[in-house]
Amino acid sequence: MTQKEFLHIVMPFKDKVFRLAKRLLISTEEAEDATQEVLLKLWNHKEKMEDYKNVEAFSMTMTKNFCFDRLKSKQSQNLKIVHSNYEDNNTSLQKQVELNDSVNWVAKIIEDLPEQQKMVIQLRDIEEYDLDEIAKMLDMNNTAVRVTLSRARKTIREKLTNTHNYGIK
Amino acid sequence: MVLNNIEKLLEKYENGETSLKEEQQLKNYFSQETVAPHLEMYKPMFAYFLVNQQEQFTKDIPLKTKKVFNYKWISVAAVAVIMLGVYLKSNLNNDLGTINDPEIAFNEVSKSLEMISKSFNTGTSTLQYLDEYDKGASTLGYLNEIENTTNIIFKTNQ
Numbered sequence: 366m367t368q369k370e371f372l373h374i375v376m377p378f379k380d381k382v383f384r385l386a387k388r389l390l391i392s393t394e395e396a397e398d399a400t401q402e403v404l405l406k407l408w409n410h411k412e413k414m415e416d417y418k419n420v421e422a423f424s425m426t427m428t429k430n431f432c433f434d435r436l437k438s439k440q441s442q443n444l445k446i447v448h449s450n451y452e453d454n455n456t457s458l459q460k461q462v463e464l465n466d467s468v469n470w471v472a473k474i475i476e477d478l479p480e481q482q483k484m485v486i487q488l489r490d491i492e493e494y495d496l497d498e499i500a501k502m503l504d505m506n507n508t509a510v511r512v513t514l515s516r517a518r519k520t521i522r523e524k525l526t527n528t529h530n531y532g533i534k
Numbered sequence: 535m536v537l538n539n540i541e542k543l544l545e546k547y548e549n550g551e552t553s554l555k556e557e558q559q560l561k562n563y564f565s566q567e568t569v570a571p572h573l574e575m576y577k578p579m580f581a582y583f584l585v586n587q588q589e590q591f592t593k594d595i596p597l598k599t600k601k602v603f604n605y606k607w608i609s610v611a612a613v614a615v616i617m618l619g620v621y622l623k624s625n626l627n628n629d630l631g632t633i634n635d636p637e638i639a640f641n642e643v644s645k646s647l648e649m650i651s652k653s654f655n656t657g658t659s660t661l662q663y664l665d666e667y668d669k670g671a672s673t674l675g676y677l678n679e680i681e682n683t684t685n686i687i688f689k690t691n692q
Contacts, residue, residue: 368597375595383591397593404595467578468585475582490583493554515550521579522548529575 366411374414375404378421381492382428388487389432391476399435403428425502429484436480467528474524482517489514536563537570544576 382403387396403424407414417423475483481503488499496514500507540563546552547560563569564580633639 371597379595380590384586384589387589397591400591401593401595405597408595408597467575468582471578471582490557491586493557495554496550511550513550515548518548518550522576525575525579 366414371408371411371414374420375407375424378424379404381421382424384491385425385428385484385487386432388475388483389429389480390435395435399428399431403431419498419501422498422502425488426504429503433480467525470525470528471521474521478517478520482513482520485510485513486517486521490518540570540573544573 379400383396383400386399386403387393390396390399406427407420407424414420475486478486484503485499488494488502489496494502496507496510499505500510503510505513540560543552543556543560547557552560561580561584564573564577565584569577633642
């Protein structure tokens with residue numbers, strides 16, 4: 366497999382890998398490193414890539430595991446990931462400062478979710494994967510994914526409602 | 535009518551039962567400028583999802599083509615070296631060759647035998663000096679005469 370062929374396979378989902386990594390690791394730099402690491406691992410085992418049924422799902426699982434490893438080592442080192450990248454440069458959002466603020470709220474709320482829920486929300490609502498695919502990636506069954514997703518969505522909605530109504534009701 | 539539909543979808547959404555298509559519908563609805571006031575709090579959520587979809591990985595990936603050293607070729611090289619060594623060695627071997635014609639062979643053999651005998655003779659010729667020694671030893675035979683006479687003397691004494 367040449368570099369070109371490899372990139373051809375990897376390009377469509379490298380952003381998804383990055384975003385999942387960022388969802389779990391929060392810091393952009395950490396997520397970039399994780400993505401690089403995952404893609405390099407794929408490249409080093411490129412001979413085996415033909416055997417994988419779904420390279421994309423496989424990479425997502427790899428990313429998940431890699432990020433968990435990173436988080437574990439971070440915790441053991443007692444390091445906190447510093448981040449300041451809540452800014453989302455969407456023009457229609459910047460028009461409304463208030464709305465921008467509440468978008469940041471969503472980021473904060475998702476960040477506070479348990480890891481499992483974070484991942485499910487990321488894969489479903491942002492990357493728009495099938496429930497079956499998510500189940501495969503996260504090594505869960507279909508129902509468990511659905512339940513996790515439902516819990517995550519409800520939590521986000523509840524907290525958003527609270528912030529939205531804060532000081533009003 | 536539309537609002538009713540959206541509300542239904544939202545309920546399904548919260549139970550995790552919506553299909554991807556229905557979720558797309560929700561996203562489209564909430565990306566509008568105006569939404570129903572009581573659904574206002576959903577807006578930032580869907581906006582956040584849409585914004586996050588666009589985030590990209592920009593760092594480049596350093597793909598190195600790892601040179602895998604093939605140990606198979608070491609054995610090939612080793613065999614080649616051994617073969618070369620054997621070949622050169624057999625060339626260095628000072629081979630005198632063989633003579634096929636019996637007459638020449640006989641001549642050669644007799645010549646070399648003659649050479650051997652000649653040098654052997656020169657070796658033995660130096661040994662002739664040993665004859666002188668024999669001569670010297672033979673003169674000592676006279677001592678026997680003395681012994682004889684002494685014997686006679688001792689006999690008379692007894």
